[in-house]
Amino acid sequence: MSNLENDLKHAFALLDLSNFEWLNEEEAKKPFKTTKKGFMQVPLNKETFEDMKAATVFTGHWATQGRQVMKKARLFRIEVFMYEVGFSKPIQAVARMKKPDTVHTLWKAIGEASNFIMSENKGVEWDVERCKAVVKV
Numbered sequence: 001m002s003n004l005e006n007d008l009k010h011a012f013a014l015l016d017l018s019n020f021e022w023l024n025e026e027e028a029k030k031p032f033k034t035t036k037k038g039f040m041q042v043p044l045n046k047e048t049f050e051d052m053k054a055a056t057v058f059t060g061h062w063a064t065q066g067r068q069v070m071k072k073a074r075l076f077r078i079e080v081f082m083y084e085v086g087f088s089k090p091i092q093a094v095a096r097m098k099k100p101d102t103v104h105t106l107w108k109a110i111g112e113a114s115n116f117i118m119s120e121n122k123g124v125e126w127d128v129e130r131c132k133a134v135v136k137v
Contacts, residue, residue, distance in 0.1 A: 020078075020095040020109050028094040032077050032136060036061035036069050040103075040135040044082075044114055045128040073100035074137045080113035083130040084121070090130075091117050106135055 038060015046052040062069050075097045081090035093113035097105075110133040118126075 019098050019101055019105060021098055022113075023094040023096060028079075028092070032096075034136050035074065036065070036137050038062045038136075042110060042133040042135070044080075044110075044131040044133060069137060070103040073102055075100050076103065076106055077136050078106055078109045078113065078133060079135075080110060080117065080133045081131065082114060082117045082121075083127040085125040085127045091121065093117055103135070110135075 038058065040062050041057040041059075042052060043055050043057075044052070046055055058066055077096045078094070080093045082092075083090050093116060095109045095113060113133070114131070118124075
């Protein structure tokens, strides 16, 4: 098991995921009405949790009003994209919050989704440079 997997499992184990519901394919395709423009994109290829946080990309209001977006309790939507080597279409998992909360609760959902995808696809070689999580609000 890689250092990244160990770091993520440790970090995510500290948080509560009960406020999230995982969407099936049909539910995930429905439009998500955002209250803020842009998104937070988290790369899943970093060795440590700190590196992953440092490499996170912010766009729109996430970049210009980051503190406001992340500090206030909101209904976030998390999409995790895992790319298999040689395939252009990702394996995807989508979750949404049931009750508003702060962005800090998202880390566990990202870890749970990526671990679920990897456990359901054992023996798959992942294109780690393209694997990511996208968070919208």
